[in-house]
Amino acid sequence: MEVNSELELAAAQLAELGHPTRLGIFRVLVRAGRGGVAVGDIQLALDIPGSTLSHHLSRMTRVGLMEQRRDGRTLYCSLKFETVEALLGFLYAECCVGMPQMQAAPQGNCCD
Amino acid sequence: MEVNSELELAAAQLAELGHPTRLGIFRVLVRAGRGGVAVGDIQLALDIPGSTLSHHLSRMTRVGLMEQRRDGRTLYCSLKFETVEALLGFLYAECCVGMPQMQAAPQGNCCD
DNA sequence: ATAATATTTCGATAAACATCGAAGTGTCAA
């Protein structure tokens, strides 16, 4: 992947996180962990119209931040943790150049 | 600060980082460190019209990501490192709840 | 088949954003 398109991908993903509703969704997804959450439960948590929620979910999916899997009539959403790790890794890689007080992206060394 | 407005601030800051040009500016600012960079040098680095650059700088300033200081006829831009740390800290705080493989926001323990 | 549930897609509308040339502002130098 080109350097430049890596930046563009990161920007696209950050832009999706950069909306209060979607950052709220992100929060819910993180807390849900690998198992994911039903769309309906996200809707309960955030209290917004289904069509609006669906729009945001589709945007987040489009940039690889989450994915959906159907189980019966329920759609479960789960965070793509690798993507999030890569994104935070990118930010830290950028930051560590000029910010000695910050740390390089952590790798598998928390809470283990 | 309320929990909710903390989320709104984080979202606003992420949204600003979520634009290729502004993420490019961020990159330049990080590399410049505390001393900052002249607007003109950012323009040279990114090769975009001055009015466009100015618009992006003003947006980034508005959400507290950077600040400007004048020295003669030159305006120097510098990242507000505390803000960036707080933002990344927020993301890590969110993430660590559901992501045991990731680490809590690092505090002053890199490259020192 | 029909109905109920879970969610998405459609379509319309208003608001926010990105872009860039032209004109304006602050600073220094001759």
Added chain:
DNA sequence: TTGACACTTCGATGTTTATCGAAATATTAT
């Protein structure tokens, strides 16, 4: 006090986004 330099603000234009009700799709239960 005129001119050059370093930027910003203005203004106009086109594009993208956010929102939400209504209609459509997929799945299961009767």
